[in-house]
Amino acid sequence: MSNICKIRLFYMATGFSSLMVVFVLGGQGLIDESSVIFHIVMKWPWYQWSSKNKKMLLIFTTNIVQPIRFRFAGTSLDYGLAFN
Numbered sequence: 001m002s003n004i005c006k007i008r009l010f011y012m013a014t015g016f017s018s019l020m021v022v023f024v025l026g027g028q029g030l031i032d033e034s035s036v037i038f039h040i041v042m043k044w045p046w047y048q049w050s051s052k053n054k055k056m057l058l059i060f061t062t063n064i065v066q067p068i069r070f071r072f073a074g075t076s077l078d079y080g081l082a083f084n
Contacts, residue, residue: 020082027070027077034068 041064046057070077 023077024079024082027081028079031067031069031078034064038064038067 038061041057041061044057046054049057075081
């Protein structure tokens, strides 16, 4: 194998590894932040709101119970992707 091929292989592996780290950290950061939103919403003083706003909050909380995840081809972009 020539030196040029070794250099190309090294740069391809480095690029792939960097891209994988960016996707994994970004996906896990999205999951973490979207789960924080749920905990923040649960601290709101909803009992002082009008009934219309309470209904909107109920719809909103049912949609944010599960954290937001990026999925591609059945695989979630999070720490599990790096360790599988």
